[in-house]
Amino acid sequence: MKKTYALLALIAIAILVAYALLPDRSFKEDLLPVPEGVTLDGYDDRSDGGASEASLSVNGGEAEFSCMLGADSVKFAWCGLLWNLDSQGEENYRNWTFVDTVFVDVEARGISEVIVKVWTFDPDVTDIGKPATFKLLLKEVPVKEGRQRVAVPMEEFYTPDFWYETAQVSKEYNKRHQETVARVEIVPGWNHPRGKKFTLKLYEVSFWGISNLYFGIVLVSFILLTIAAVGLRHKTGNDESKK
Template sequence: MRKTYTILGVIAVVVLVIYSLIPDSFFVEKVYPLEEGVFVTNYDDRSDGGFSTATLAMSDSSMKFECMLGADTTVPAWCGMLWNFDPDTLEKFRNWIFVDSVIFDVETSGTDEILVKLWAYDPDVTDLKKPKTFRLLMKEVKVSGGRERIVVPMEQFYTPDFWYEDAQVDKELNKRHQESMARLEIAPGWNHPRGKSFSIVFHEVSVKGISNFWFGAVLFAFLGITIVAVGFRHHKKNEDKDD
């Protein structure tokens, strides 16, 4: 019996060693160019009496977003653009649980910072009819102007305090819910001046992560080892009873 457990232990160690030697296997998921079923749009505050403007123009190889916050400081101002991964409200969200970074190939002008926002479906708080109840994950991203490749690690996205207040959510409910990503949003940085236009040309947007295939294979191997070990243990008990 000890010999059997020793063999199983050696097999487990070998599995772990092999797993540690396997190079990371990455996957990449495109956000732009747009895939079928994804909707992208721009928005501004004009429908609420504001004076901001936002435009979105697409060509064969790029997408240009322009935005200017209204100059009148007596009224709130906002503008931005939004990728909707579930425009038909069928709860077909993107599973980004293994995503480790969001990557932008962009060309910027007129600004040194943008806000990147991810909105995730949170089953504890999200009402599909109320967009603000989707969980907000946000990151302020510095841009240098001109064309650049920007990589934003997922771990840097955070849920700001104002979201908990706006959605009336307990701060203890802090799970990220990357398995249910609903939208990606781009907005002006916090200190972007009123009345100044800025633009972003998107050449490519994608997310990258580490594939879970080999992790699953290791779990399956350990499940097999466990089943064999338990089987031998029960077999030994039965033999002892017969004796």
């Protein structure tokens, strides 16, 4: 029996060594250049009677977005960049379960904070016809004047209280659902001044993570080894009790 356990241990070690030697266990998904099947748009509130003004130009792998929020503080004002990952409406969402970091390479002018938003399809609450019911994950990201590359841990993204109120959803529905990412947004920070123009020149927006293929193979292998070890121990116990 000891020889059998030793063999199982050697198999486990061999699996770990093979996993360590496998190449390219990570993956990266770039949103610039804009991938096939994805759309990138700049938007503002003018279609809803607002006075904000936004413009977007895309040149290959670079995107330049400028905006000035409407100066009238009595009115709501908004603008931003929106990547629609399911532009054809086919529910072909991105599986970013194992994404751990978001990288943004940006040249910022006239702005001190941006908010990165990730919208996911939640089968328990999302009505595809109502974009606001997609689960919102967001993170405030400080930026400085000039060019910088910032890394944002995915675990720091959170669902704000106002999303539950707006979507009329109980907070018990708190699963992130990173396996069904539908949209990504970048918008100015909460306290960006009205009437002040800002510009974001983006060179990279990418999502990095660990490949779930190799990890899944290793996980299944260890589960099978555990089942085998428990089964052998149980069989040995039964044999001894019969004696």
